[in-house]
Amino acid sequence: MEPKIAKKGPYVMDMKPGKYYWCSCGHTETQPFCDGSHERLGAGMTPVETEIKNPKTVAWCGCRRTAKPPFCDGAHNKL
Numbered sequence: 001m002e003p004k005i006a007k008k009g010p011y012v013m014d015m016k017p018g019k020y021y022w023c024s025c026g027h028t029e030t031q032p033f034c035d036g037s038h039e040r041l042g043a044g045m046t047p048v049e050t051e052i053k054n055p056k057t058v059a060w061c062g063c064r065r066t067a068k069p070p071f072c073d074g075a076h077n078k079l
């Protein structure tokens with residue numbers, strides 16, 4: 001199963017320090033973070049754990065085609 005293209009662009013968000021679980025399957029309803037949908041769908045994909053150490057603005061990949069998950073690398077521009 002290919003990951004779903006949830007958005008052809010990043011989710012740009014101001015993040016607080018903490019651990020985050022970016023959805024790699026694209027099916028979550030709490031974009032861009034995992035809501036467990038991958039288990040229900042049997043998508044064969046699991047979330048990517050990321051620790052944000054300092055407050056910062058993050059561009060989370062929305063298209064799920066990035067080569068640098070969980071972050072946007074501009075791959076959406078080629079879709």
Ligand code: FES
Nearest residue numbers: 023024025034037
């Ligand atoms: S819902 Fe997509 S990886 Fe969990």
